[in-house]
Amino acid sequence: MEGFPKDFLWGGATAANQYEGGWNEGGKGVNTADVMTAGSITVPRRVTYRNVKTGETGSVVAFGNVQFPKDCIPAVIDGEYYPSHVASDFYHRYKEDIAYMGEMGFKAFRLSMNWARIFPNGDDAEPNKEGLKFYDAVFDECKKYGIEPLVTLSHYETPLQLTIKYGGWSNRKCIDFFENYAKTVFKHYEGKVKYWLTFNEINCMEFAPFVAGGLSDPSPQNKAQAAHNQFVASAKAVKAAHEINENIKVGQMLAYQPIYAYTCDPNDQLKVMEMMQTTLFYSDVQTGGHYPAYRLKKYKREGIVLDTEPEDFELIEKYTADFLSFSCYGSTTVTTHEDVAKSGGNFMMGVKNPYLETNAWGWATDPACLRIALNTLYDRYHKPLWIVENGIGWDDKKEEDGSIHDTYRIDYLRKNIKSMRDAVNIDGVDLMGYTMWGCIDLVSAGTGEMKKRYGFVYVDRDDLGNGTLERSKKDSFYWYKKVIETNGKDLD
Numbered sequence: 001m002e003g004f005p006k007d008f009l010w011g012g013a014t015a016a017n018q019y020e021g022g023w024n025e026g027g028k029g030v031n032t033a034d035v036m037t038a039g040s041i042t043v044p045r046r047v048t049y050r051n052v053k054t055g056e057t058g059s060v061v062a063f064g065n066v067q068f069p070k071d072c073i074p075a076v077i078d079g080e081y082y083p084s085h086v087a088s089d090f091y092h093r094y095k096e097d098i099a100y101m102g103e104m105g106f107k108a109f110r111l112s113m114n115w116a117r118i119f120p121n122g123d124d125a126e127p128n129k130e131g132l133k134f135y136d137a138v139f140d141e142c143k144k145y146g147i148e149p150l151v152t153l154s155h156y157e158t159p160l161q162l163t164i165k166y167g168g169w170s171n172r173k174c175i176d177f178f179e180n181y182a183k184t185v186f187k188h189y190e191g192k193v194k195y196w197l198t199f200n201e202i203n204c205m206e207f208a209p210f211v212a213g214g215l216s217d218p219s220p221q222n223k224a225q226a227a228h229n230q231f232v233a234s235a236k237a238v239k240a241a242h243e244i245n246e247n248i249k250v251g252q253m254l255a256y257q258p259i260y261a262y263t264c265d266p267n268d269q270l271k272v273m274e275m276m277q278t279t280l281f282y283s284d285v286q287t288g289g290h291y292p293a294y295r296l297k298k299y300k301r302e303g304i305v306l307d308t309e310p311e312d313f314e315l316i317e318k319y320t321a322d323f324l325s326f327s328c329y330g331s332t333t334v335t336t337h338e339d340v341a342k343s344g345g346n347f348m349m350g351v352k353n354p355y356l357e358t359n360a361w362g363w364a365t366d367p368a369c370l371r372i373a374l375n376t377l378y379d380r381y382h383k384p385l386w387i388v389e390n391g392i393g394w395d396d397k398k399e400e401d402g403s404i405h406d407t408y409r410i411d412y413l414r415k416n417i418k419s420m421r422d423a424v425n426i427d428g429v430d431l432m433g434y435t436m437w438g439c440i441d442l443v444s445a446g447t448g449e450m451k452k453r454y455g456f457v458y459v460d461r462d463d464l465g466n467g468t469l470e471r472s473k474k475d476s477f478y479w480y481k482k483v484i485e486t487n488g489k490d491l492d
Contacts, residue, residue, distance in 0.1 A: 002425045003487040009148060009432055010484045011108035012101060012439020012456070013388055015155040015200065017084045019442040020114060022091030026130040029120025031157040032214045033084045035074045036062050038448035038463060041360075045448045047210060050075040063446070065218035066210035073164050074216075081465055083443040083450070084157075088459045089469050090440075094138050096471060097440050100457050102145030104477060105484040109147050110388050110435040111138070112155030112200065115181060122159030123166075123177050127184050135185075139192040149193050150325075150388065150435065152253065153182060153237070155200035156445060158214030168214030169205075169226035172307060175233045182237040186244050194248060196241065197325055197388070198234040201255035202227070203282040224304045231285050232312050238319040252286045252321035253388060254279070256328050258372040262335035262351055271334050280380070287324045287381050289317040323432060324381055327389030328373045330356075331366040359408070363392060367415040374423035374431060384430045390416055391437035393444060393452035396474065404458050404474040413476070413483075414491045421488055436480070440471070456480055 014020075017033030024030075032047075037059065039045035046059035049072040057077045060066050068074065076082065090097055101109055115122065117131035142149050158168060166173055186196070201212070205227045209215035213226040234252070241248040259275050261268035277294050284292045291313075299306070332350040340351040356364035370387065377385055392412045396404050413436065423429040438454025441461075450461050456477040461467035482490055 002421075003489040004421065004424060004431070006487070008487060009108035009150075009386070009434070010488075011106040011110065011147070011150075011433065011435040012104075013110035013150075013435040013437050014090070014112070014440065014442055015152070015445070016112045016114040016117075017087070017155065017157045017443075018438075018445055019088045019090050019111075019440065021085065021087040021089040023082075023085040025091065026117065026134055027120060027128040028114060028131060029116035029122075030076065030160040031114065031116040032074065032160055032163060032210060033157040034082060035076055035160065036082065036084065036211075036448065038081055038083050038443075040447055040449055040463070045446075047074055048077045048080055049073060050077065062211060063208045066215070067218060068216060074160060083448050083465070086461075086465060086469075088440060088442050088461065091134070093469070093471075095141055097457070098138070098141045098145060098147065100471065100473075100477075101147060101439065104456065104481045106145070106147050106439075107484070108150050108195075108433050108435055109142055109439075110150040110152065112152035112157075113185060114157060115154055116157065116159040118185060119159065119177070119181055122162040122181075123173075127188075132185075132188055135189070136192070139189060143192070148195065150195040150197065150386075150433075151185075151189075151193050152197040152200050153185070154178070154198065156204075156211050160214075163210075163214040163216050167216050167222075168210075169229050170213070170215055170217065170222035172229055175229050175236065178233040179236045179240065182233075183240045183244070186237075186241050186248060190245050190248070196237075196248065196250045197253045198237050198250065199230050200253050201327060202230060202234075202253065202286065203255055203279050205230070205282075206278060220302055221304050224299060225306060227282070228306050228308065228312070231316055232309075234286055234321070235315040235319040238321065239315070242319075249322040251323040251325045251386065252283060254283050254324065254326040256326040256373055256377070258331040258366070258369050258376070259350075260331055260333045260353065262333050262340060262353075263337065265336065267336040268334065271336055275332075275334060283324060283377070283381065285316060287321045287383060289320040321383070323384040323386055324377055325386040325388040326373070326377065327437070328369055328387060329390060329392070329437075330364050331369045331372075359392065359394060365392070365412050365415060368419055370416050370419040371423040371427070374420060374429045375427055378427075378429045384432050386432040387420060387434045389437040390434070391454045393438075393454050395451045396453045396458060398458060398472065402472055404472060406474045406476050409474070409476045410479045413480070417483065417488060417491055
């Protein structure tokens with residue numbers, strides 16, 4: 001079996017709110033992730049708030065349609081634990097972590113830039129120089145090891161003041177703020193960063209509007225408007241990037257998984273179609289360049305009327321994403337039948353698939369998911385693809401001798417990489433790269449835990465924020481190094 005193209009971009013992925021830390025250092029402002037507490041598989045993460053008139057505090061569930069009580073704004077509350085504040089402390093340990101990536105042979109490192117580190121309030125007139133300097137140092141360190149940065153501009157963190165002052169992305173003013181942010185960093189890091197993504201898992205606006213867009217009022221109208229505003233902002237970012245340097249590539253990032261019908265009942269097949277439309281609407285616009293008829297009909301039925309400018313749709317059509325990147329952790333199985341056991345996983349809402357194995361968090365390992373996903377997206381958009389998140393969370397245990405035997409992770413990755421290898425070699429899919437999610441242990445976005453670990457490198461930190469933050473290599477570290485060395489040919 002063949003490997004991958006010689007310029008294939010192997011690497012790993014992280015997000016600032018789950019990994020960077022340094023939440024109030026270097027002139028950084030507060031963002032929406034900084035007011036999210038920890039949680040677990042049974043206890044949901046929450047967003048804390050303060051009443052501006054009485055000073056009383058409280059919290060609401062973070063994932064879902066977050067609605068704050070009257071006179072209350074999201075805020076950091078004394079005595080609460082916020083995982084993003086320190087996370088894995090990349091802010092102070094970036095040289096050490098990038099050295100690990102270099103040792104594994106990374107060709108690419110996906111990270112997110114903390115918007116509030118560059119523009120502390122989101123709407124500032126001038127960027128924060130200390131923030132710019134920090135990422136300069138990070139990118140310079142990547143260059144030492146021949147690692148290409150892939151930078152997400154907004155990964156589940158909106159400057160908190162944009163939520164408090166404007167209501168988040170439902171306000172069209174955020175388009176201009178984001179465009180200014182994008183232009184600033186495109187110019188500043190020209191020559192250092194070639195690949196950019198605009199919004200992480202943009203389709204998560206559907207069920208997590210505070211997390212995805214900082215919305216303080218999650219009405220269907222506001223969610224639709226926020227998505228539209230992000231589409232326009234993305235198009236303007238593509239336009240700006242190409243005007244600054246034609247070699248800069250700006251991609252979309254979509255949360256995606258194949259969806260299977262549990263039965264051959266036609267109603268189950270229709271459910272699959274409708275759920276797929278909900279996901280692919282976002283890439284139909286951002287990568288395909290147009291609003292699909294099925295979404296326009298939906299808006300009409302629901303009485304949703306978008307606030308648009310005449311040039312919006314021209315921008316969306318002309319400045320589509322240069323490539324489509326996506327996360328894919330597995331598949332989802334759905335049914336209209338009520339008596340089927342539910343499943344769990346990384347935002348995978350569905351029922352248990354009897355043909356797949358699951359772990360302690362309910363995640364199912366699907367050995368065909370990447371091949372199916374890659375073919376579906378390539379056939380639909382005919383643009384280069386990049387798998388920028390794929391991995392598995394597990395409660396890794398460190399042995400007395402310091403070793404960490406994560407054979408389950410190696411097995412999961414082996415099946416997934418073989419799946420994408422088949423998509424490239426058998427089906428001819430144009431795949432740019434693969435950045436495994438959470439290459440250095442980080443905080444889980446869904447649960448806020450550290451014990452649900454993803455990385456090739458173990459970070460000594462627990463769910464309460466205790467630990468030395470020291471790094472240790474897992475067995476998968478050496479396995480992935482070999483995979484990269486052989487360009488995906490040796491998966492044993």
